[in-house]
């Protein structure tokens with residue numbers, strides 16, 4: 405009997421997706437570049453697993469029902485191109501290639517176009533949820549050739565995570581690289597969420613002098629409220645783990661954060677399309693700064709550190725830190741959704757923001773109760789310009805305002821870096837300001853470069869220049 409789908413690449417993600425597909429009644433053909441990995445994988449499977457191993461690509465492709473569906477789970481970058489090149493001679497017009505890795509969206513856009521020219525339908529599929537998600541239900545963000553989606557929609561909705569209302573976290577996102585773009589934004593938001601939690605942790609540990617257990621209890625309690633999320637939940641669990649001498653394990657983990665690059669791509673694209681994605685940008689930079697361990701240690705010796713007040717756990721300050729975490733999170737998602745809106749116009753996608761919030765409600769790393777609130781905001785107004793324009797989020801920002809400022813003040817007083825929380829507050833203060841000091845910037849630009857400015861008391865389409873080094877008179881430049 406022909407197989408329903410091929411999985412190319414049997415690293416942990418590929419293996420788990422194959423098992424997940426098979427669990428849902430699909431016949432899965434598997435292949436890996438090195439035969440040993442394939443042998444090891446199938447050796448552990450029962451005879452009726454629904455998974456069939458293949459050791460050459462031609463046999464893999466020949467084993468599939470038509471149109472053939474090949475799901476590629478390979479390291480993002482050139483490897484994906486090589487795999488596609490190897491598959492092409494073995495595929496026919498109408499066959500479907502799916503890239504399930506964390507590919508950079510311009511690569512997906514390019515592959516989609518190139519394969520379309522050859523009559524092959526390409527889907528760039530963002531998949532989130534790590535190993536567990538892949539095995540038991542990831543969040544799935546497919547984009548590319550819309551015509552291919554009806555052929556594979558059912559199988560991927562079957563293996564996707566289900567939200568509490570039973571809805572699968574798997575919906576078509578859009579043309580070309582849209583699926584991988586939305587996955588990239590997911591990862592950027594993931595960086596932001598993680599950084600904010602780390603900042604709240606340091607404020608509690610160093611600003612309030614709280615023990616690891618007390619902080620774990622606090623995160624666990626917060627997980628019962630508006631901050632309920634997978635990342636807050638695992639943080640509480642992490643903080644309770646101790647080494648054999650009783651030291652919290654986290655204190656023995658080197659304080660250098662790694663990154664594979666998806667957060668950096670998000671920040672680079674923000675600069676490219678012109679969106680103030682400050683919080684995620686700071687989260688990326690915070691990881692980079694953390695990796696400068698030698699310099700940090702040397703400067704800590706040389707400059708000393710500001711006095712850190714271990715003021716003792718103060719319930720009102722704990723509430724302030726919670727408010728800061730919540731409000732900054734609202735800003736992070738505000739910025740992320742703004743970026744998707746601008747990118748959609750820039751790259752020609754029609755994104756459905758409520759649907760994207762639905763995709764992220766379960767299965768993925770940023771899953772949270774919060775995403776239901778975002779979905780509801782877009783239900784109330786599908787054209788919502790950004791989250792603070794929604795009544796629920798506006799009220800939440802107002803309620804958290806005083807605590808947010810107190811927490812950032814505590815950080816400043818104690819010399820605790822809170823780049824994400826502080827950047828979020830600065831963005832918020834700028835975004836809700838009718839007046840900013842950009843008029844002075846315009847005057848400076850005009851002074852040194854005759855770049856001209858507009859006047860608030862003249863038509864917006866008129867441009868002016870002051871003869872700064874002359875008689876200070878003003879000339880209209882577009883006459």
Ligand code: 6PG
Pocket residue numbers: 506531532533534591594662663664665666667768769
């Ligand atoms: C997910 C994760 C996943 C992976 C990140 C980690 O959604 O399942 O985001 O894609 O864990 O690539 O990224 P960094 O190595 O950059 O932290």
